[in-house]
Amino acid sequence: MAGKKTDNQALTPLQGEECIAARRDPNFMLSLARGLEVLNAFTPQRQRLTISQLSQKTHISRAAVRRCLYTLATLGMVHSPDGRHYELLPRVLAVGHAYLAGTPLARAAQCALDSLRDRLNESCSAATLDGDNVLYIARAAVDNIISMDIGRGSRLPAWATSxxxxxxxxxxEQELEEILARAKRVPFTSHTLASLPQLREELDRVRRQGYAINDQQLEMGLRSIAVPLLAAGGQVVAAMNVGVHASRMSVDRLRNEVLPTLRRAATDLAMRI
Structure with missing residues (x-):
C-alpha cells in the first residue's frame, strides 16, 4: 500500500512478496517481514518444509528464503535435520508464548476453558482470527482426540474449522470474500466443505444461528461446535469451541447438550474481559 501509515493504522497480515514490496514506508523492514513470513509458513499440518515449498507458500524467492533460513538457524529458531527439510525449534515458541499467555483475554479464556473442560469432560479451545487462520490463544484438553498437535499458538485455516x-x-463481506478467494481450499476429509458456494452457504447459516458445527471436516472422527465471544460493544473478538470424538457424541447431542453450556461459558467469559 503506497504512502506512509500513521501510528494508529492497523497493518493487515502480509500476503506474499508482492504485498510486502508494495509497502513504501521507509520504516518498513522488508528482510524482517520476509523472515516472519517464512516462520508463519510452518503449520501443524506442514511442520517440515523445504526451501522450494517455503518459496511457493510465501511467494518469496528461493534465494531470499535461503537467507532467511540461514539467519533463523543461526538464531536457533529453525534447523534442518537432513539438510533439506526445515522445522521450527522450541525457541520460536518463546517469542509468542509471552504474549499469548499474558494477555487478559488469553488468561481469562484459559480459566474459562479449564472450568468448561471439567464440567463437560471434553477438550475446549479459544482462538482469534490471525489473517486467514485461527490462532489458538488457550486450550484445555482431556485426551488426544485428533492426530494434530494443537495447543496455544497453533494456527489452522479459518475456513476449515468451527x-x-x-x-x-x-x-x-468484502474482507470475507478476499479471505475465501485466496484460501487454498484443499479438503481435509471427504466431509470437508471446500467450494466457495458451500462455504458461503455454511457461513450464512453460522451467521443466522450464532454457532458453527464441524462434523469430521477437519479430521475424521472429530466433531466440534463453536460460538463467538463478544466484547462489550457486541463485536466478535474470539471464538470458543468444544471438540468431541464422533464415536462418543452425535451431532444432535453436541447441539442439544453441549451448546447451551458452551454459550453460558462464552457469556460468562465476555463479562470478565
Whole structure:
C-alpha cells in the first residue's frame, strides 16, 4: 500500500512478496517481514518444509528464503535435520508464548476453558482470527482426540474449522470474500466443505444461528461446535469451541447438550474481559 501509515493504522497480515514490496514506508523492514513470513509458513499440518515449498507458500524467492533460513538457524529458531527439510525449534515458541499467555483475554479464556473442560469432560479451545487462520490463544484438553498437535499458538485455516467459521461469519463481506478467494481450499476429509458456494452457504447459516458445527471436516472422527465471544460493544473478538470424538457424541447431542453450556461459558467469559 503506497504512502506512509500513521501510528494508529492497523497493518493487515502480509500476503506474499508482492504485498510486502508494495509497502513504501521507509520504516518498513522488508528482510524482517520476509523472515516472519517464512516462520508463519510452518503449520501443524506442514511442520517440515523445504526451501522450494517455503518459496511457493510465501511467494518469496528461493534465494531470499535461503537467507532467511540461514539467519533463523543461526538464531536457533529453525534447523534442518537432513539438510533439506526445515522445522521450527522450541525457541520460536518463546517469542509468542509471552504474549499469548499474558494477555487478559488469553488468561481469562484459559480459566474459562479449564472450568468448561471439567464440567463437560471434553477438550475446549479459544482462538482469534490471525489473517486467514485461527490462532489458538488457550486450550484445555482431556485426551488426544485428533492426530494434530494443537495447543496455544497453533494456527489452522479459518475456513476449515468451527471457530474459524464463527469468526469469518462476523467479518464485513468484502474482507470475507478476499479471505475465501485466496484460501487454498484443499479438503481435509471427504466431509470437508471446500467450494466457495458451500462455504458461503455454511457461513450464512453460522451467521443466522450464532454457532458453527464441524462434523469430521477437519479430521475424521472429530466433531466440534463453536460460538463467538463478544466484547462489550457486541463485536466478535474470539471464538470458543468444544471438540468431541464422533464415536462418543452425535451431532444432535453436541447441539442439544453441549451448546447451551458452551454459550453460558462464552457469556460468562465476555463479562470478565
Amino acid at each position: 471457530m474459524g467459521r464463527v469468526l469469518l461469519s462476523a467479518l464485513p
